[in-house]
Amino acid sequence: MAILVDKDTRVIVQGITGGQGTFHSAAMLKYGTKVVAGTSPGKSGEEVHGIPVYDSIREAKEAQDVTASIIFIPAPYAGDAALEAIANDLDPIVIITEHVPVKDEIRVIHEAKMKGITIIGPNTPGVITPRAKQKIGIMPGHVFAEGDVGLMSRSGTLTYEIAAGMTNAGIGISTALGLGGDPCVGLTTIEAVKMFKEDEDTKALVLVGEIGGDAEERAAVYIKENYDLPVVGFIAGRTAPPGKRMGHAGAIISGSTGTAAAKIKAMNDAGIAVAEKPSDVARLLKEAM
Amino acid sequence: MKLFEYEAKDIFRAFKMPTPPGGVARTPEEARTRAIEVGKPVAVKAQVLAGKRGKAGGVKFADTPEQAEKYAKEILAMRINDLPVEAVLIEEKLSIQQEIYVGITVDRNERKYIVIGSAAGGMSIEELAEESPEKIIKMHVDPDLGLQAYEAREMAIAMGFRGKQISQLGSFFLTLWNIVNAYDVELTEINPLILTTDGRFLAADARLNIDDNSLYRHQDFIQKIKREPVEQNDRERMATENDMAYVELDGNIACICNGAGLTMATLDAVSLYGGKASTFLDLGGGADAKRVEKGIEIAMMYPKVKAILVNIMGGITRCDEVAKGILSSRIDGDITVPLVIRMVGTNEEEGQEILREAGIPFLKTMEEAASKVVELVKEVA
Known part of the structure; x- marks a missing residue:
């Protein structure tokens, strides 16, 4: 089963004729994702790697059975692209784009929520379910082995690092999910935990957090009260100075909130083993399972 | 992008929000001219993009224009939080009945603006x-409707x-909301908003941060204020010109990686093995x-750099x-310090073949690499 993406997911790539859209459409196809359509206003009738291109999602939906979207549209227009996907009832909608203005994010997330649609990101590597050989995202598929551990994270390459460590240790993944590096993202950490909780194929969780906000603290409280399976954590940014944005817009310690110490403490209080370095995650998982 | 108090107040006034009479010097x-124009005792306030300027001695009250000139001279020579003071704001000194806090920011958990x-x-x-x-009152703003007048009154x-x-008081919230909307503000505070002894509300201070990701929508404003959005x-x-995220720290090991989370984790690993990073x-x-x-x-x-650690987890980045x-870099002679490389993935x-042929060593795990670079730095020192 896994979460969010499975063998029935049929994906449209918004911004398929751009460099990123073209490159990752090929990578998704190669991995096994059912990429059935793309959009690029004014380029209807063209093809990218054999995928038909349409002027709008509305036009694509008339010709193709599309269920989910991935967005590679530049930041100034990404909000508009997401609203188009929401209007056409696509779910989930994965927004890869970085640097989307927060005002646009708030509007998009609100509209999606009103319709019960899941937004993943912005500023996310996306979501991958190895068993179904499906990914809506930009992550290297070969790093993720199939298995029964749910992995969620606010960053991209750090997720690959941890997934590769798990794979080397013989631990597979049910679904890996990038929540996004921005302060405001659609699917929250707690919501992701709830999804994994409902998933029969997920027998343990890895929660990869980083400095900024208090999503990890909130998730820890939820896990303590509601989630009985093993959870292992990792927090990036133990040595980050306050007041500096560490690459991600959301990775900033403001005043006394958002420190790694507070997150690690909240996770430990909830019975979550927190790894000191990425390679410890696999070992802690083995101990906990 | 953080605005100076006087820049924020220019926006406040453009939106008809009451502020104390005065101007920047x-x-x-x-400063003396501004104080003469005000014609009353004035506050002389350092304009720096740092909090706690009052505690640092950056705010003084002057009874006469001569005194204002003298204080301005002192304050303009100061550094606050290691930042030079390049301007002062001269404003009428208010007689205070009550100090009030009002602000609007983004609630990351609710994914909504929040009025405080x-x-x-x-x-x-x-x-x-x-x-x-x-004593803190909070209210979320409906993303479809925006802040309404009745809600602003409910706050008051x-x-x-x-x-x-x-x-x-409600009108201050409404005006702030309009400014947040017009300028893509991610954080604004008026602290204090002053209720004077003669019953007027005035924005005595102003903090206004514009969302960096929205700056492309505010080019007219940025040109108008005649300065770089961010001091660099x-x-x-x-780094900014090349679209790289770059942060300087006070250690001596430069960490060059791909991805913000991995870079942070690499800094942490260096620290775990007893080193200190100079560069994110x-x-x-x-x-x-x-x-x-x-x-x-x-x-x-960066002169502090004594060693470089390159840590790459190749996904779309190719080793x-x-x-x-x-x-x-090596052939050009750019690297004059010890270099440790770890790269895996695509x-x-x-x-690895390219490095091997060139006789450049590399390691397979991030832990080995972090501990190695710390060791090398100790040898150099």
């Missing part, structure tokens, strides 16, 4: 939250105001050889490109 003589008010202003909102959290009522003060040194500017440099996704070379060049410009970039074999 860049020299002691200008307190009748006990003056201290920071963090201090207030510790001392008397019951909940803060304890009555009579015509309800609408007077040469290295930071070069995230090359971003899909860096080619040129980009890697540029990253190394920027890192080497052969990274290896080519490192090799090219095109790992090809990349």
Whole structure:
């Protein structure tokens, strides 16, 4: 089963004729994702790697059975692209784009929520379910082995690092999910935990957090009260100075909130083993399972 | 992008929000002129993008224009939080009946704007939250409707105001909301908003941060204020121009990685093995050889750097490109400190082959690499 993406997911790539859209459409196809359509206003009738291109999602939906979207549209227009996907009832909608203005994010997330649609990101590597050989995202598929551990994270390459460590240790993944590096993202950490909780194929969780906000603290409280399976954590940014944005817009310690110490403490209080370095995650998982 | 108090107040006034009479001065003589224009005792306030300027001695009260000139001279010579004071704001000194806090920011958890008010202003909102959290009133803004007038009045009522003060204070919230909307503000505070002894509400201070990701929508404004949106040194500017995330720290090991989370984790690993990072440099996704070379060049410009750690987890970044970039830097003689490389992932074999041929060693795990670079730095020192 896994979460969010499975063998029935049929994906449209918004911004398929751009460099990123073209490159990752090929990578998704190669991995096994059912990429059935793309959009690029004014380029209807063209093809990218054999995928038909349409002027709008509305036009694509008339010709193709599309269920989910991935967005590679530049930041100034990404909000508009997401609203188009929401209007056409696509779910989930994965927004890869970085640097989307927060005002646009708030509007998009609100509209999606009103319709019960899941937004993943912005500023996310996306979501991958190895068993179904499906990914809506930009992550290297070969790093993720199939298995029964749910992995969620606010960053991209750090997720690959941890997934590769798990794979080397013989631990597979049910679904890996990038929540996004921005302060405001659609699917929250707690919501992701709830999804994994409902998933029969997920027998343990890895929660990869980083400095900024208090999503990890909130998730820890939820896990303590509601989630009985093993959870292992990792927090990036133990040595980050306050007041500096560490690459991600959301990775900033403001005043006394958002420190790694507070997150690690909240996770430990909830019975979550927190790894000191990425390679410890696999070992802690083995101990906990 | 953080605005100076006087820049924020220019926006406040453009939206008809009451502020104390006064103006900005860049020299002691200008300060004297401003004080003469005000015609009353004035406050002389350092204009710096740092909090706690009052505690640092950056705010003084002058009874005469001569005194204002003298204080301005002192304050303009100061550095606050290591930042030079390049201007002072001269404003009428207010007689205070009450100090109030009002602000709007983004609630990351609710993914909505949140309006915050307190009748006990003056201290920071963090201090207030510790001392008397019951005095902080909060309200989320409906993303479809925006803040409504009745909600602004409800804020004032909940803060304890009555009579015509309800609408007077409420209008500050509404005006702030309009500014947030117009300028893509991610954080604004008026602290204190002052209720004077003669019953006027005035925005005595102003904090306004514009969302960096929205700056493309505010080019007219940025040109109008005639300064760079963000103060940067040469290295930071070069990183920004090349779309790399770059943060300088006070250690001596430059960490060049791909991805913000991995870079943070690499800094942490260096610290775990007893070292200290000088540089957070995230090359971003899909860096080619040129980009890697540029990253190394920027890192080497920082005098504190005693060693470089390149840590790449190749996804869309290809290890052969990274290896080519490192090799090219090496041939150009750009790298004058010990270098430790760890790279795995896409095109790992090809990349390692390039390094092997050039006789450049590399490691397989991030832990080995972090401990190795710490060891090398100790040898150099």
